[in-house]
Amino acid sequence: MAEQIQKKLQGELEKYQQLQKDLSRAVAARQKLEAQLTENNIVKEELELLDATNTIFKLMGPVLVKQEMEEAKGTVGKRLEYITGEIKRYEQQMQELERRSEQQRETLGRLQQELQRGQGKG
Amino acid sequence: MIPGTSEAGSTYGCSSKLEKPFHAGYSRDLRRVGTANVNKWDLGLVVTSCQEKIQHWKKVESDYEALQERLRTLPDKLSYDIMVPFGPLAFMPGKLVHTNEVTVLLGDNWFSKCSAKQAVELVEHRKKHVRKALDDLQKVMMNFESRAEFTEDLQRMSDAASDFVDIREEIEDDSIGTKGKYRTAHKPHSKPKVSNVFEVDFPVNGNDTKSVGHFQSEEELWARLEELERQETLLGELDRMPGTVETNGEDASSSEEEKEDKRTDLNGTYRAEDSLTQGNFHKQVTNSDLFGGQLNGSTYYHSDDEDDIDVGDNSVPTIFFSHTVEPKRVRINTGKNTTLKFSEKKEEAKRKRKNSSGNGHATPELPNIKTPADIYRVFVDVVNGEYVPRKSILKSRSRENSVCSDTSENSAAEFDDRRGVQRSISYDEATQSDNSEGVLEEEEEEEGQQQPPKKLPPSSGTAEAFSGTVIEKEPLSPSLIPHPVIAHPVLPTILEWKSDEVLSEASEEPPKRISKFKAARMQQPT
Numbered sequence: 001m002a003e004q005i006q007k008k009l010q011g012e013l014e015k016y017q018q019l020q021k022d023l024s025r026a027v028a029a030r031q032k033l034e035a036q037l038t039e040n041n042i043v044k045e046e047l048e049l050l051d052a053t054n055t056i057f058k059l060m061g062p063v064l065v066k067q068e069m070e071e072a073k074g075t076v077g078k079r080l081e082y083i084t085g086e087i088k089r090y091e092q093q094m095q096e097l098e099r100r101s102e103q104q105r106e107t108l109g110r111l112q113q114e115l116q117r118g119q120g121k122g
Numbered sequence: 123m124i125p126g127t128s129e130a131g132s133t134y135g136c137s138s139k140l141e142k143p144f145h146a147g148y149s150r151d152l153r154r155v156g157t158a159n160v161n162k163w164d165l166g167l168v169v170t171s172c173q174e175k176i177q178h179w180k181k182v183e184s185d186y187e188a189l190q191e192r193l194r195t196l197p198d199k200l201s202y203d204i205m206v207p208f209g210p211l212a213f214m215p216g217k218l219v220h221t222n223e224v225t226v227l228l229g230d231n232w233f234s235k236c237s238a239k240q241a242v243e244l245v246e247h248r249k250k251h252v253r254k255a256l257d258d259l260q261k262v263m264m265n266f267e268s269r270a271e272f273t274e275d276l277q278r279m280s281d282a283a284s285d286f287v288d289i290r291e292e293i294e295d296d297s298i299g300t301k302g303k304y305r306t307a308h309k310p311h312s313k314p315k316v317s318n319v320f321e322v323d324f325p326v327n328g329n330d331t332k333s334v335g336h337f338q339s340e341e342e343l344w345a346r347l348e349e350l351e352r353q354e355t356l357l358g359e360l361d362r363m364p365g366t367v368e369t370n371g372e373d374a375s376s377s378e379e380e381k382e383d384k385r386t387d388l389n390g391t392y393r394a395e396d397s398l399t400q401g402n403f404h405k406q407v408t409n410s411d412l413f414g415g416q417l418n419g420s421t422y423y424h425s426d427d428e429d430d431i432d433v434g435d436n437s438v439p440t441i442f443f444s445h446t447v448e449p450k451r452v453r454i455n456t457g458k459n460t461t462l463k464f465s466e467k468k469e470e471a472k473r474k475r476k477n478s479s480g481n482g483h484a485t486p487e488l489p490n491i492k493t494p495a496d497i498y499r500v501f502v503d504v505v506n507g508e509y510v511p512r513k514s515i516l517k518s519r520s521r522e523n524s525v526c527s528d529t530s531e532n533s534a535a536e537f538d539d540r541r542g543v544q545r546s547i548s549y550d551e552a553t554q555s556d557n558s559e560g561v562l563e564e565e566e567e568e569e570g571q572q573q574p575p576k577k578l579p580p581s582s583g584t585a586e587a588f589s590g591t592v593i594e595k596e597p598l599s600p601s602l603i604p605h606p607v608i609a610h611p612v613l614p615t616i617l618e619w620k621s622d623e624v625l626s627e628a629s630e631e632p633p634k635r636i637s638k639f640k641a642a643r644m645q646q647p648t
Contacts, residue, residue, distance in 0.1 A: 036230065042251060043229040046244050050234055057225070057233035064233060072232060079230070 002118035009111040016104035023097040030090040037083045044076050165270035172263035179256045186249045193238045193245065197222045515638025 047056070047069070056072040057064040067075070202218035224241040225233050236244070491497055 039229040042248070043232050046226075046228045046247055047232075047234070049243055049247060050236055050240060054234050054236045054240065056228075057235070059231040059233060067232075072234075076230070076232065 002115060005111055005115045005118055009108065009115060012104060012107050012111055016101060016108055019097055019101040019104055023094060023101060026090050026094045026097060030087060030094065033083050033087045033090065037080065037087065040076055040080045040083060044073070044080065047073050047076065165266050165273060168266045169263055169270055172259050172266065176256060176259045176263065179252055179259065183249060183252045183256070186245050186252065190242050190245050193224065193242045196224075197238045515636065515641040 050056075050069070052069050054069075056067045056069055058067050058072070058075075059065075199221060200219070201221065204216055204218050205213040206216035208214045222237050223235055224238055225235050226241050226244050227233055228244075491500060
């Protein structure tokens with residue numbers, strides 16, 4: 001009886017650890033996205049500061065590619081939107097993961113209690 | 123700022139490395155700060171990390187300052203002669219041209235060519251961001267610093283105050299937690315405990331047993347309690363017969379008292395039961411086990427205080443607990459349809475008194491009878507598992523519970539027994555409750571004496587008050603009857619003897635004052 005509980009506990013524990021890993025991954029990804037978000041915001045602002053006479057380049061690999069101002073602004077804007085969308089997605093994912101990990105925690109606690117009871121009896 | 127190429131305009135710009143850590147670290151810090159646990163250790167960590175970041179950002183800002191300076195001075199000349207780095211180890215002489223063309227990294231792999239002045243503006247814009255981050259970090263650091271200081275102060279205070287935070291309550295009474303356990307853990311014990319009686323009986327003097335009992339540590343007694351309880355639960359509940367009381371009382375009276383004495387030190391509420399002579403074991407669990415008016419060595423009670431010690435039947439005196447049971451509310455029909463709480467403790471004490479002739483146990487086991495209602499509360503019979511108020515002795519039912527049935531001999535032992543029995547007789551005589559109490563105490567004190575006067579009215583002395591012997595030897599006149607009745611309400615045996623001849627009158631005169639035994643005897647022959 002105690003062994004069964006132990007096995008179940010192990011299984012649940014692994015699931016919980018997996019959830020935790022996913023959660024941490026999601027968190028890291030979100031942080032990266034946030035950094036990109038701020039950066040792109042700054043780019044956007046600095047593009048505003050520049051006028052049309054300046055040539056804008058985009059670094060693609062080892063090549064600096066010339067870009068138009070409007071194109072650049074558009075691209076940056078799109079990138080910003082993309083980043084915000086990604087952040088939202090990751091947020092939702094994180095919430096889901098948190099919820100599931102909470103459930104796992106409860107299950108683990110219950111199993112632990114059972115195990116202790118079983119061990120106590122035996 | 124990267125030194126510009128020799129041909130193209132100078133290129134500069136914060137490397138994305140700078141930008142990214144700026145933002146990532148910033149956001150990371152904020153996130154971390156937002157979720158940091160507030161405890162001393164964490165606060166310290168947060169504060170130090172904040173300080174590090176502040177240092178970092180300050181460096182960045184100073185770099186930007188230097189960059190701005192360079193940008194301002196760069197366009198002064200059309201070209202500069204410089205030593206151009208050639209790989210990590212070599213330099214080459216070269217010229218810095220197009221001093222006004224600056225390729226600025228805007229971030230996220232975006233570049234733009236702009237003039238030096240525009241570059242300066244961009245740098246200024248970046249510096250704004252840096253300063254914002256610095257300010258936030260400073261604020262956070264200040265907050266956490268204050269909190270850390272507070273916790274430090276608190277710790278210092280608590281340390282100085284010898285750690286009053288740590289409050290420990292040592293529960294010495296294990297019976298509460300272990301009651302259920304005791305109940306279920308039965309040890310098979312079939313033999314009544316004889317040694318207990320013996321070891322108790324040896325010292326005639328109550329003091330000896332007390333000392334005997336005293337050497338047992340509390341833990342041992344608790345263990346004994348446990349064992350006793352288990353035994354009893356194992357053996358099951360046995361109804362006590364009235365007849366057994368006397369026989370029991372003879373053997374167990376003193377022993378019980380002794381045991382009780384022993385245990386009173388532990389817990390005034392526990393009762394040592396001597397089940398040896400009877401071989402009766404009572405379950406210690408339910409209130410229904412309690413028998414009113416019937417006293418056996420093995421009876422036990424559920425006290426309000428939860429600790430009932432039943433003497434087991436092993437060679438080792440064991441003490442059982444009984445669980446804490448709220449005293450059952452026994453509807454005692456006192457004529458007013460009142461309900462009095464059945465106090466097991468009092469029942470126990472009563473039973474003890476019944477059994478033990480020289481009741482040596484201490485006052486705590488006495489029923490605390492202070493009012494007439496207490497009497498009804500204390501002396502409640504248990505009939506068929508139900509609590510029935512002890513009826514008047516004049517009623518036929520009381521005869522069933524009459525404890526005192528054997529009053530033929532006039533021996534000291536019997537006296538003791540009778541004394542115990544009488545003590546256990548319900549004090550239906552409300553008026554004499556106090557008196558009986560006092561008498562009981564006196565009796566207990568005199569437990570050691572072989573021939574103690576049975577009951578001494580508190581006012582009178584010892585020997586002279588005890589008219590029992592006198593009464594027994596002679597057929598007493600009615601006049602004598604009321605006297606003992608009044609003086610010794612708990613001496614039914616004496617009265618019983620008289621009752622055959624005279625008590626009939628006495629019983630009627632003060633109906634309350636006549637013990638039920640007397641009344642029973644009165645009615646029996648008739």
